[in-house]
Amino acid sequence: MVIRGRVHKFGDDINTDDIIAAKYLDSQDRRFLGDKCMENIDPDFSSRVKKGDIIVAGKNFGCGSSREHAPWAIKGCGISLVIAKSFARIFYRNCINVGLPILVFYGTDDIKEGDLLEVDLAEGRIRNATQKKEYVSEKFPPFMCQIINKGGLINWVKKKARRSKR
Amino acid sequence: MGLTLIEKILLKASGSKRLGDFIYANVDFCFGNDITAPLAVKQFYAAGFRKVFNTKRIAFVCDHFVPARDLKAANNVKLLREFSRKFKIRNFFDINNCGIEHAFLLETALFKPGDLIIGADSHTCTFGAIGVASFGVGSTDLAAVMKEGKVWLKVPQTIRFIYKGKLNRWVTGKDLILHTIGKIGVDGALYKVMEFTGPVIKRLGIEARFTMTNMAIEAGAKTGIVEPDEKTFSYLEKITRRKIKITEFMKRLKSDKDACYDRTVEIDVTGLEPQVALPHLPSNVKPVSSLRKVRLNQVVIGSCTNGRISDLQEAARIIKGKKIKKGLRVIIIPATPSIFMEAERRGLIKVFLEAGCVVSPPTCGPCLGGHCGILDDKEVALATTNRNFIGRMGSPKSFVYLSSPAVAAASAITGRITHPDEVADNCRRMYR
Numbered sequence: 001m002v003i004r005g006r007v008h009k010f011g012d013d014i015n016t017d018d019i020i021a022a023k024y025l026d027s028q029d030r031r032f033l034g035d036k037c038m039e040n041i042d043p044d045f046s047s048r049v050k051k052g053d054i055i056v057a058g059k060n061f062g063c064g065s066s067r068e069h070a071p072w073a074i075k076g077c078g079i080s081l082v083i084a085k086s087f088a089r090i091f092y093r094n095c096i097n098v099g100l101p102i103l104v105f106y107g108t109d110d111i112k113e114g115d116l117l118e119v120d121l122a123e124g125r126i127r128n129a130t131q132k133k134e135y136v137s138e139k140f141p142p143f144m145c146q147i148i149n150k151g152g153l154i155n156w157v158k159k160k161a162r163r164s165k166r
Numbered sequence: 167m168g169l170t171l172i173e174k175i176l177l178k179a180s181g182s183k184r185l186g187d188f189i190y191a192n193v194d195f196c197f198g199n200d201i202t203a204p205l206a207v208k209q210f211y212a213a214g215f216r217k218v219f220n221t222k223r224i225a226f227v228c229d230h231f232v233p234a235r236d237l238k239a240a241n242n243v244k245l246l247r248e249f250s251r252k253f254k255i256r257n258f259f260d261i262n263n264c265g266i267e268h269a270f271l272l273e274t275a276l277f278k279p280g281d282l283i284i285g286a287d288s289h290t291c292t293f294g295a296i297g298v299a300s301f302g303v304g305s306t307d308l309a310a311v312m313k314e315g316k317v318w319l320k321v322p323q324t325i326r327f328i329y330k331g332k333l334n335r336w337v338t339g340k341d342l343i344l345h346t347i348g349k350i351g352v353d354g355a356l357y358k359v360m361e362f363t364g365p366v367i368k369r370l371g372i373e374a375r376f377t378m379t380n381m382a383i384e385a386g387a388k389t390g391i392v393e394p395d396e397k398t399f400s401y402l403e404k405i406t407r408r409k410i411k412i413t414e415f416m417k418r419l420k421s422d423k424d425a426c427y428d429r430t431v432e433i434d435v436t437g438l439e440p441q442v443a444l445p446h447l448p449s450n451v452k453p454v455s456s457l458r459k460v461r462l463n464q465v466v467i468g469s470c471t472n473g474r475i476s477d478l479q480e481a482a483r484i485i486k487g488k489k490i491k492k493g494l495r496v497i498i499i500p501a502t503p504s505i506f507m508e509a510e511r512r513g514l515i516k517v518f519l520e521a522g523c524v525v526s527p528p529t530c531g532p533c534l535g536g537h538c539g540i541l542d543d544k545e546v547a548l549a550t551t552n553r554n555f556i557g558r559m560g561s562p563k564s565f566v567y568l569s570s571p572a573v574a575a576a577s578a579i580t581g582r583i584t585h586p587d588e589v590a591d592n593c594r595r596m597y598r
Contacts, residue, residue: 022534040557068304094304
């Protein structure tokens with residue numbers, strides 16, 4: 001799958017309270033959560049996002065709480081992919097589980113706000129169409145590729161359960 | 167080669183003879199709360215699952231937005247109540263038979279040292295203080311565990327933290343963990359397990375150990391863990407009011423001498439002052455005496471980090487016989503009904519009320535800006551909670567400082583961030 005979108009740039013340690021404030025956690029409505037995405041640190045963020053856009057951030061993206069509302073909010077506002085130097089552990093799991101594409105790439109400093117990226121997710125290749133550069137992201141461990149390829153955790157569990165019954 | 171404590175538990179949970187990079191492990195106990203579990207329940211229904219793996223090993227704890235702050239919150243609790251009835255889940259906990267999950271669940275005796283626990287809440291790492299492998303996950307993970315009783319885990323490396331030296335008066339678990347996070351940063355233990363050890367930890371009370379493992383997540387850790395010892399078992403027997411049968415496996419819950427660590431960090435605590443984390447990261451840590459000019463609008467003493475009886479006792483010891491600063495709001499939140507009752511029995515609630523504090527029913531409430539103590543623009547709070555991110559307690563223009571209950575109590579008297587020594591000279595050993 002190839003994703004094409006403009007970059008919204010964020011710094012280090014973007015936490016889950018930044019991504020979706022706790023006061024909204026009683027909602028499970030993705031569109032509502034999407035509207036409130038990044039509200040605490042960038043109130044008009046969701047109104048600037050065009051469908052398919054990409055978040056590019058520094059280290060430890062998604063640190064803090066376990067709220068799965070965070071990847072849902074990011075998906076809900078139209079973001080198609082998050083690229084960061086590193087991800088906090090639970091956020092990383094949640095993205096794999098709910099099917100929000102993420103890539104680990106140490107060189108995100110090189111990518112600028114508004115750059116147009118074309119990303120081949122399977123290959124982990126990032127083409128910066130604005131700067132005419134190409135980067136390669138970290139590969140997922142094979143175990144995680146299984147879950148990603150099955151389309152998220154629930155499908156993976158279902159298939160596993162079916163197999164063990166046979 | 168030997169194994170670390172966490173590796174021993176994961177090896178047992180994996181059911182295999184050797185640990186690979188990834189395991190699909192058996193879960194002894196899993197739980198969610200009133201904000202993560204409704205999403206898990208929706209995923210469970212959407213997946214078309216028809217059965218849970220075990221009706222006794224799943225718990226729902228309603229603690230974040232209860233007593234229901236609004237209609238939506240009430241609705242989420244109802245969703246969990248109905249799901250529990252439908253799938254015969256025994257452990258549905260609502261107010262009056264409930265409390266903050268990472269304190270309350272310890273009282274239920276639903277798990278024991280050496281177990282593998284999965285919780286849909288990041289502070290699930292708290293239980294590591296009794297030698298449990300306890301990992302926080304999201305809602306979809308919880309839904310899958312509820313169905314299968316299993317979870318996929320990457321086998322983590324362990325960082326060993328050895329605390330040595332002599333603790334100053336007023337310095338406790340909160341100061342140790344804030345100091346540690348300040349040292350290694352908010353991603354200093356990313357994906358790793360923090361094992362807390364050394365003579366200082368051995369001497370520390372179990373509740374102070376909970377405060378430390380609770381905040382392991384604030385350094386990015388997969389969990390925190392402490393070797394269970396005699397203190398652990400007698401503490402558990404006391405709060406669960408049940409005898410624990412110590413198994414052979416429980417006796418082996420120690421890291422082997424030749425265990426392989428990612429690294430070892432030695433921390434000499436001698437001379438360490440009470441620590442405070444400044445806005446807007448838990449790693450932004452300074453000694454309390456450098457912050458004397460910070461004026462406060464609100465003080466919160468409570469949460470899964472510091473809402474236990476020893477925390478309330480420490481705070482009351484400082485506050486007793488004094489009045490809180492005029493104009494300051496001081497909110498005390500016992501973490502569970504039994505802690506509340508014990509505080510009442512010891513006369514602590516009276517101390518707080520007479521001083522002018524407000525005592526809230528058990529809830530996560532203000533810690534995550536949910537309810538019961540939201541900050542307005544430009545307001546400043548000192549809290550014994552665990553996070554001080556932008557907007558954590560309300561307005562994105564407010565400021566949250568983090569400290570121990572002793573510092574919070576001293577600051578409640580003066581209205582600014584205060585070293586307990588400054589106000590507490592006449593309360594030595596009052597309650598001990």
